[in-house]
Amino acid sequence: MIFRSFGNTGEQVSLLGFGTAPIGLTGYQDPQFDQRRSEDESRAALHAAVGAGITFFDTAPAYGNKVITGPWSTDRAAERLLGSVLAQYPRDGFFVATKNQFDRLDPAGIRESLEESLRLLKTDYVDLFQVHGIVAKPFRADNWQAFVTEEVLTTFELLRKEGKCRYIGISGYREGGLCAAIETGRFQAVMPQFNLFYRGPELELVPIAQDRGVAIIPMRPLTGRLIFKLWQELDAGGAGQTDPIAIAMRYICSFAQVATMPVGMRTVREVEHNVRVLDQLHRESCASATTSDKA
Numbered sequence: 001m002i003f004r005s006f007g008n009t010g011e012q013v014s015l016l017g018f019g020t021a022p023i024g025l026t027g028y029q030d031p032q033f034d035q036r037r038s039e040d041e042s043r044a045a046l047h048a049a050v051g052a053g054i055t056f057f058d059t060a061p062a063y064g065n066k067v068i069t070g071p072w073s074t075d076r077a078a079e080r081l082l083g084s085v086l087a088q089y090p091r092d093g094f095f096v097a098t099k100n101q102f103d104r105l106d107p108a109g110i111r112e113s114l115e116e117s118l119r120l121l122k123t124d125y126v127d128l129f130q131v132h133g134i135v136a137k138p139f140r141a142d143n144w145q146a147f148v149t150e151e152v153l154t155t156f157e158l159l160r161k162e163g164k165c166r167y168i169g170i171s172g173y174r175e176g177g178l179c180a181a182i183e184t185g186r187f188q189a190v191m192p193q194f195n196l197f198y199r200g201p202e203l204e205l206v207p208i209a210q211d212r213g214v215a216i217i218p219m220r221p222l223t224g225r226l227i228f229k230l231w232q233e234l235d236a237g238g239a240g241q242t243d244p245i246a247i248a249m250r251y252i253c254s255f256a257q258v259a260t261m262p263v264g265m266r267t268v269r270e271v272e273h274n275v276r277v278l279d280q281l282h283r284e285s286c287a288s289a290t291t292s293d294k295a
């Protein structure tokens with residue numbers, strides 16, 4: 001496994017990470033996928049990831065089946081599954097990232113959300129606690145603080161002082177808000193949408209993150225399956241044997257500030273394949289990164 005620095009924190013994380021949205025959400029990326037019938041397969045995939053040396057795991061309260069107590073409440077299936085697997089290994093071998101519950105962005109709600117994450121993840125702390133950006137809310141440079149208020153940020157920082165999380169991050173779809181947030185110097189990590197098909201972060205976010213020593217965790221590093229659909233189309237025209245995963249990984253790995261790619265995976269086969277692809281890229285020196293001149 002290849003490891004990279006996690007921004008300026010002094011931590012190292014596996015370049016291939018495990019994104020747990022697909023194992024928690026029924027129908028995520030695949031309308032046929034039934035989370036409740038697939039838990040054994042998901043656990044096997046998580047064990048395979050540990051066996052392959054993956055240390056970075058990204059999860060969230062939102063990655064679960066909807067329950068009726070609130071508009072964004074879920075049964076947090078992904079956190080529960082991840083906790084049940086990681087509890088079988090030494091805790092300090094992993095870097096676990098979670099987020100706050102979408103609809104509880106107030107001090108008590110943030111705290112309760114993290115406490116519940118810790119219970120399900122069977123741990124006293126998470127390594128990274130991220131603000132879970134909401135797509136529906138505008139999250140621009142000029143108004144991100146209306147959403148992530150000083151009170152919200154102070155609550156995250158207090159939880160860090162209490163040792164319940166080691167670092168603080170922010171995720172979201174609008175680079176403007178994310179750039180303004182990381183410029184404050186109060187976040188150690190940022191999770192923008194960033195992949196071969198969505199290259200917006202190249203312009204501003206990457207250089208700012210690099211300048212501030214903030215770790216970038218690209219959401220949807222494999223384009224959330226779009227590249228597979230494109231490949232199917234191209235194959236009809238004779239695209240040959242090129243592996244689209246290698247192409248997507250090669251792009252995102254080329255940014256030095258990208259600390260880890262939390263690829264969404266569900267099966268042992270996918271884990272093993274992705275480990276092999278990254279290994280091959282590494283051997284071909286294609287997974288080596290360049291710095292800001294890339295942007």
Ligand SMILES: NC(=O)c1ccc[n+]([C@@H]2O[C@H](COP(=O)([O-])OP(=O)(O)OC[C@H]3O[C@@H](n4cnc5c(N)ncnc54)[C@H](OP(=O)(O)O)[C@@H]3O)[C@@H](O)[C@H]2O)c1
Pocket residue numbers: 018019020021022028029030058059132133171172191218219220221222223224225245262263264265266267269270271273274
């Ligand atoms: N903060 C946020 O708001 C936010 C938003 C989106 C995502 N994220 C994070 O980013 C992670 C990754 O995003 P994502 O899961 O949406 O997209 P992604 O990693 O770009 O792509 C994941 C999809 O690729 C497929 N895949 C993976 N390996 C494969 C292989 N070897 N062969 C064939 N297919 C393969 C998976 O298919 P299967 O479904 O068949 O396994 C999965 O659905 C998420 O899991 C989550 O942790 C965060």
